[in-house]
Amino acid sequence: METEANTGIGKLPGKVYTDFLWEVVFGVIPFVIILPGGVFLTAYLLTLGANNTEIGFISSIPVLINIIAPFASFLVERAESRKNTSLRFSLPVRFLWIIVALIPLLVYSNGITHPIIFFIAIFILISALNVPTTLAWTSWMGDIIPEKERGHYFGRRSIVAGIIATIASLLLGKFLDLIPEKHIGFSIVFGIGAAAGFLSYFMLTRIPDTKNTLASKESFSLDHVFKKIQKVFADKNFMKLVWFNAAWAFSLSFMGVFANVFMLKELNMSITLVVAFATISTLSNLALTPFWGKIADKYGNKPVMLICGNVLGLTPILWAITMPSNYFIIIPLLYVLAGTFWAGFNIAAFNIVLKLSPKADRAFFLSVNMLIPSITAFTAPLISGFLIDAIGTNKIDMGFYYFGAFQLVFILCAFMRSFPIKILKKVVEPQEEHVEKVMRSVKTGIAGGFTEGIGVLFNYVVMPVTFSGTLVEKLIKVKDTDWEHSFHVLQIVSSGAFKVKERSVISLSKQLIAHGHKVVIAAKKGTTIYDRAVEQGFTVYDIDIGMWPNPFKIYQLYKIIKKHKIQVIHSHSITDLSNIILASRFTNWVPIVLSKYTYTFNVQMDLVTTWMFANVSRVIAAKEFLRKNLVDTLPVLPKNTVTVYSGLDLKEYWVPGKYREEARRGFGFSENEKVITLVGRINEAKEQLTLIKAAPLILKILPEAKFLLVGGLQNEKDEVYKAKLIVRLREMGIHDKFIFAGFRRDIGAIVDASELMVSCALFETSGITLIQGMAMEKPVAGTVGGGSEIICDKLNGRIFPYGDHKKLAEAVVSILKTKNKAREMGKQGRKIAEEIFALDKITLQIENIYRQVRE
Structure with missing residues (x-):
């Protein structure tokens, strides 16, 4: 039977989520290769003989083309199917990719004399077609993904994209460094990007459409466009966000593309090394994306943008002090900071635009948000590129440090990034929390968020080697109806006593079996709970798990879980969690339930405890005051806790007068x-x-x-x-x-x-x-x-x-x-x-x- 999941607009078949996944997998490869300012496009242009001004101009083409966004949005608004609109404009882009892949070969064979001009012409076409494609896709996804789940969904989507981007970048970068003839190498790399683009397109065709019930029936006219623009400008709050994005885009574009030029030319780094350093940023970004997604969903997007933006404003200073003698120290630190805080900023910046734009005119509001920042983003790299070429190799050399064109650009960028933050503070987001409160949550939770993120990465990277289904299940949780009526449960009890929790395990297990479930008990041999379980005919395993990770215990649990097809692990002690979690991960992430019977007197928010509770699906407290206590003292979300009192068999044992x-x-x-x-x-x-x-x-x-x-x-x-x-x-x-x-x-x-x-x-x-x-x-x-x-x-x-x-x-x-x-x-x-x-x-x-x- 085909599974279904609620998307907020109806129900979609469970197989759709596989298509969501593969669209991301294939779509991210061409994106990485032709990303303006990215290492591959920068190296490609340098191979074709481009100077800094030309590189700055080319990197600004996509944002300049955004001036057509208001007109493109008119097409999107009138279309009943945003999916068809997105597909119609994205298909020609895939064919233009083939031409981009052929340019280095034409240069190599002397078949073209002005490759930069030819590339600019093709790149303008690609950028122009991407405008309506992006508007239609964003509006389409805005309807498919419910607002309250966007931070979670796009965070998970970013993880998949980031992992694929990292792997593809490392492999392609190493290939380009090894191949002696760079023109042929770039033709092969961009050819791979074109092939992945067609596969991405195919997967996009399989994702369901949503009908645009608010589709405009008005015919196109400039007067209509100007009225729409006036409507956007009349929304003062949204326009504050647009002006922030414009100022922020200028400060980013001023140095953005030249960071890679600086590493390739000034620091003489190989493409592989540049990509390897970027991987540090990517991994930090991916590890903290789930954390920032939750923070944005809970506290609002603006506070996240303010926190992250202030830190990102300081990173250009690190670039300014980076020298050939110290880049192995500074660049890793820089990329850790960048990855950590870009993770939060990008999710929040994407979500807040969707949140503040009215659904009826969302495409037009989005287009204005693209248009104005595009003008500033186009101007910035032209200025900085011209400045770098004008200064040339002139520099102030102090022996241990020199100050040249790139350093000047980096310092100016640091000053520029402080101004947009002042504009962002004036934006009003519904239900936003105070930055101070969010900052406290970030300080106390970011370490645990990083640990949880590493665990998520573990799921995505390690587990698919054996269990590829994990990827789909984690991207969007799909309901599994195969086990709705019965469960295979592993009860784990580490205690040697036979008190409340031990008795509860026996009585609960008997009742579960009576209800048609399968129960397996793991306990230490020689304990009362072990002996009682054997006496009463349970399937019992002798295992003394312990607190510290132990590969032998993990393997024992792994065998039990696989042999009995365990679907839920119910632990009755925090002590055993680390080994249980690791065994669970190696068995396709079997969910873990923890029962807590005792009071916690001291706050425990350390890294290990945070990691453990981040991997527990539900915590059961024996009383309500215990539930409140564990929320106050342990790193567990209230929504993941529940109170279930101790139960007694009132029919057979607890009968008044019987004894x-x-x-x-x-x-x-x-x-x-x-x-x-x-x-x-x-x-x-x-x-x-x-x-x-x-x-x-x-x-x-x-x-x-x-x-x-x-x-x-x-x-x-x-x-x-x-x-x-x-x-x-x-x-x-x-x-x-x-x-x-x-x-x-x-x-x-x-x-x-x-x-x-x-x-x-x-x-x-x-x-x-x-x-x-x-x-x-x-x-x-x-x-x-x-x-x-x-x-x-x-x-x-x-x-x-x-x-x-x-x-x-x-x-x-x-x-x-x-x-x-x-x-x-x-x-x-x-x-x-x-x-x-x-x-x-x-x-x-x-x-x-x-x-x-x-x-």
Whole structure:
């Protein structure tokens, strides 16, 4: 069955996204080769004998041709099919590419005497045809890709394009350096570009069209064009953006093309080395593109442009101090900065134009935004090119440093880039955030964003070698309906204990299997969870994963995932994440779900933690206060978190009265004794001392009360704490009223034997003992911090302040002094448990999470 995905305009077949991908793959190759100011076109022109003024002029041709944009936009606005318009104008460009590829051969065979003039003529035609092509394509994509997803989509698109551009540039650059006759070499390279262009065109024909419902029916007239122009100029906010782009384009074009000329001529670098350095920028750009896309989507495009633009304004100064003796140090630093901040600027600059232009006249607004900046961008390289040729080889030589024509251009460019930023500040973008707030998010998140981006690059570069489908799935997420009804789940538990989370894994796994899913459990052999899983017939693997990346553990997980065709990995500990993530990547990115049961006291935003949580699809918190805590202390987005309470099997195990008589007989409780129970490890965090302090006050009113403390000891500190409790009880003379039952597995029987369940801890992470009490129709009492999320005060129990033994005593007495009241609270608790904490309902919530991460 063919999968479908919502694009905001309807539904498109899943196979369409493959065409999206391959259009980018083939389309980026000719773009890299003939990019104005790019290393290949610059080297091509130098081979044909062009001087700096001619190179500056040629690089400005595309922007000069943009003066026809308003007229071209009229064609786009009238067209019902922007796709057909884009294809109609882009096809001749592909044929003109063949002529460009033949020019070096004609020069080599003396078949042409003025190759630069001939190239300029062809290049003008290519640039002119690209104007309506670009307008139609941009308007077409603006309808296909929903506004809220553009940052994400175009960020992912840029990653694919960047990777292909990097690989193609390195290979073609090395080829040109190796081939002895450059004219033949450039003919071959540009011929490859032409072939890729035709393949890109073919893929473009396969992408669905969108009907232009706002297509204009007006006939062409200059008066109509001028009215449209007046409409654009009347939009003062949009025009501020246009004036910014005009000033920014001038400052960029002033030095843009001459950076490559500077490296090839002044620094005598090979094409391969120039491309290799540019790869540093590309990788930085690609790694941070997803991060900037998210920032732009969340906070707005203008703040991103301001942050990135200010940094980019300083990069020409680095060019000005670059010398043959130091370029191996400065240029890598320069390209890291450039790649990092151009990633954000380009995404935001593209998105803000779409956002501020009205949909009805978008093509015309876009054309004006192309027209005015094109004039300044055309002028700038002519001035700087003429300046470089006029100064020539004259320079001020200080031995360790010289100041010549290129250095002057770079310094002037640095000054020019400060002016446009002032204009951008006056642009108003709806829902934009303050730059200071965005800057704080950038500072705290950019390291994690870079790490996440490296992980994304890993997916795109490494995984396609074995799993090419990852590319398509990551470009645009396509819904996979093959596994909607059943899942293959790997439950991973690293703990050696058998407490809340370990019990939850067993009960959840049983329920999942009952619902038709396949469950595999990975645990350390010899632990209680491992033994219990084996006893109950689960497929269990012995694996002690650990915190640090371990190739042997990764390979073990890889084999398990592949053998059982695992579709969701559910980890119950942060400790194991690094190895799980790496194994997941080698198995076509199986989504990871993490359950978190504990409170985090310290903020953890380090690089490793950020990387781990960037690769977790969903984090499940055992209580809502834990969910809020992990959002505050860990690098996880709120949208990737969810609260799912611990579930209990209310049908078979947690049945009121099922174990009561036998359990009370076992402890020797009489019929009249009222048992108050606290379950939890004997340590200071569980605050058994608060209950001991409250006991005398309780016994004054309820002399028949007995206190049951259930929980084991894990270390020497716990033993010391227990000894102190016993001493305190003897001093108070109520030692006979307390029973230390130690660690017990029969918690259901313990709860059933009790009249009241108490929790004195400040952070009762899962609140499971209170939930267990409610399941067995027992009233419950808990602290404001630990129990308030589970207890409805005076309905199914009482809430008291943490550490306040007097209030605890009042709560216990108010519940137990009237038997009917205690019974009614117990019934209400059972009702709440059935509505919220029933295992079958919790399992459905977990299943839904599995389904979401698969989608």
